[in-house]
Amino acid sequence: MNYHLTSFGCQMNDHDSERMKGLLESLGYREAAVRDEADLILFNTCTIRGSADDRFLGNLGEARRIKRENPDVVVAVGGCWAQSQKAQVFSQFPFVDIAFGPGELARLGELIARERIEAVGAFSFDGAFSGTLPAKRERPHHAWVQISVGCNCVCSYCIVPSVRGKERSRDARQILDEVERLATDGVREVTLLGQNVNSYGRDLPKDDRVSFAELLRGVGSIPGIWRVRYTSPHPKDMREDVIAAMVETPTLCEHVHLPAQSGSTRVLRRMRRTYSRERYLELLARIRDGIPDVSVTTDLIVGFPGETDEDFADTLSLVREAEYDGAFTFVYSARPGTEAAEAMDDDIPPALKSERIQALVDAVHATSRSRAQRFVGADHEVLVEGPSRTDPTRLRGRLRQNITVNFSGDAAPGTLTMVTITGASSTTLAGEQVGVPATA
Numbered sequence: 401m402n403y404h405l406t407s408f409g410c411q412m413n414d415h416d417s418e419r420m421k422g423l424l425e426s427l428g429y430r431e432a433a434v435r436d437e438a439d440l441i442l443f444n445t446c447t448i449r450g451s452a453d454d455r456f457l458g459n460l461g462e463a464r465r466i467k468r469e470n471p472d473v474v475v476a477v478g479g480c481w482a483q484s485q486k487a488q489v490f491s492q493f494p495f496v497d498i499a500f501g502p503g504e505l506a507r508l509g510e511l512i513a514r515e516r517i518e519a520v521g522a523f524s525f526d527g528a529f530s531g532t533l534p535a536k537r538e539r540p541h542h543a544w545v546q547i548s549v550g551c552n553c554v555c556s557y558c559i560v561p562s563v564r565g566k567e568r569s570r571d572a573r574q575i576l577d578e579v580e581r582l583a584t585d586g587v588r589e590v591t592l593l594g595q596n597v598n599s600y601g602r603d604l605p606k607d608d609r610v611s612f613a614e615l616l617r618g619v620g621s622i623p624g625i626w627r628v629r630y631t632s633p634h635p636k637d638m639r640e641d642v643i644a645a646m647v648e649t650p651t652l653c654e655h656v657h658l659p660a661q662s663g664s665t666r667v668l669r670r671m672r673r674t675y676s677r678e679r680y681l682e683l684l685a686r687i688r689d690g691i692p693d694v695s696v697t698t699d700l701i702v703g704f705p706g707e708t709d710e711d712f713a714d715t716l717s718l719v720r721e722a723e724y725d726g727a728f729t730f731v732y733s734a735r736p737g738t739e740a741a742e743a744m745d746d747d748i749p750p751a752l753k754s755e756r757i758q759a760l761v762d763a764v765h766a767t768s769r770s771r772a773q774r775f776v777g778a779d780h781e782v783l784v785e786g787p788s789r790t791d792p793t794r795l796r797g798r799l800r801q802n803i804t805v806n807f808s809g810d811a812a813p814g815t816l817t818m819v820t821i822t823g824a825s826s827t828t829l830a831g832e833q834v835g836v837p838a839t840a
């Protein structure tokens with residue numbers, strides 16, 4: 401039997417998709433190269449913005465066509481969109497055989513066996529984190545490690561808490577054991593994952609309670625693991641002890657993804673982010689003081705209900721003041737059931753939203769391009785990932801600061817090598833491996 405999986409959304413879904421693949425392969429399934437050749441068509445969905453729904457529904461239409469031609473094909477839909485639709489999936493899309501939420505991944509095998517059983521319901525986590533399932537990793541030397549699921553925040557625009565449930569931390573011993581196994585397996589870099597990683601541990605029983613900073617130190621001292629990253633922290637939970645752990649643990653990389661969402665305190669309050677622009681900038685200053693040469697990235701939303709020209713100007717000025725190395729920028733999208741969708745008018749006209757996102761993208765490019773110049777002319781440690789995506793005669797790797805480098809050289813994937821950085825765009829660097837003559 402062959403399966404074909406399409407994954408949408410964030411790193412949690414990337415993680416879960418690797419587990420779905422691992423689970424299916426442990427059941428004897430093999431990955432099909434194209435959707436048309438699969439006996440099982442599987443989607444891991446996202447519903448964070450309206451555009452995520454649209455993208456998935458386009459793909460689902462394609463699955464409908466395949467199933468019409470071959471009724472034996474099984475169509476399965478997992479993830480956040482499925483959870484948000486619950487049983488409606490089956491009435492709206494009768495050709496879907498299986499639907500399940502992000503908390504029901506461990507039951508995928510059983511669901512395939514009992515095909516056409518309605519699986520979407522309450523969050524039935526049955527004590528299992530998807531992190532306990534076998535994985536088929538996309539990058540052999542990198543692994544996603546789930547440390548918590550769900551989110552207890554109440555950001556007024558966000559649908560995640562309603563589809564991923566309350567925050568639950570995974571037992572620290574389980575996490576450390578997993579990373580030790582990964583190291584034995586040749587993994588050199590891990591990224592700890594959670595919707596709000598730095599509130600990790602607060603829900604654990606007192607005797608087993610480990611803070612995020614302690615967990616970072618623990619993971620960071622496992623032999624064989626050279627680089628440790630994490631995403632995403634919430635600014636409100638970013639404590640001194642985390643900064644100290646990053647400073648004192650050599651494997652913890654100099655990169656912080658610190659989602660700001662807006663540069664306007666007034667908008668931040670309406671978003672229920674629980675920090676002001678000033679507190680955010682103070683935190684950033686402490687991070688920059690503590691961690692030399694740290695790179696900082698963020699998430700920003702434009703067009704939130706009631707966002708004035710002045711509010712938007714505050715977001716633009718935040719980008720310049722914070723000097724981001726990169727940012728994910730989004731147009732606000734009203735999500736069903738969220739506070740912002742229910743209680744606030746989506747009143748920014750689409751044309752103004754596009755004008756603002758364009759101006760924001762330009763501002764981010766300007767700061768990231770100028771920030772990237774600091775690497776040019778110096779040698780930097782790169783973890784090699786494989787051939788360059790644009791030019792297979794070159795290699796691709798990453799700086800500790802999480803910036804991608806395309807370079808000429810002969811180093812093997814999964815090794816560390818020194819690269820002289822020769823050029824920089826706003827998103828990637830170019831370079832030459834030290835000691836290897838550049839190919840003409």
Ligand code: SAH
Pocket residue numbers: 410448449557558559560594595596632633659661699700701730731732733734735
């Ligand atoms: N838990 C993570 C990621 C949440 S989703 C965090 O809090 O950082 C990733 C990003 O999508 C968010 O940071 C936010 O910038 C954006 N986002 C979430 N809901 C959105 C919405 N309704 N409209 C536009 N962007 C949204």
Ligand code: SF4
Pocket residue numbers: 551552553554555558559560561595596634
């Ligand atoms: Fe959504 Fe906010 Fe939780 Fe992030 S912290 S997942 S933006 S509710």
Ligand code: F3S
Pocket residue numbers: 408409410411412413445446447448480481560563564
């Ligand atoms: Fe999307 Fe779910 Fe992640 S809604 S952004 S896949 S948590």
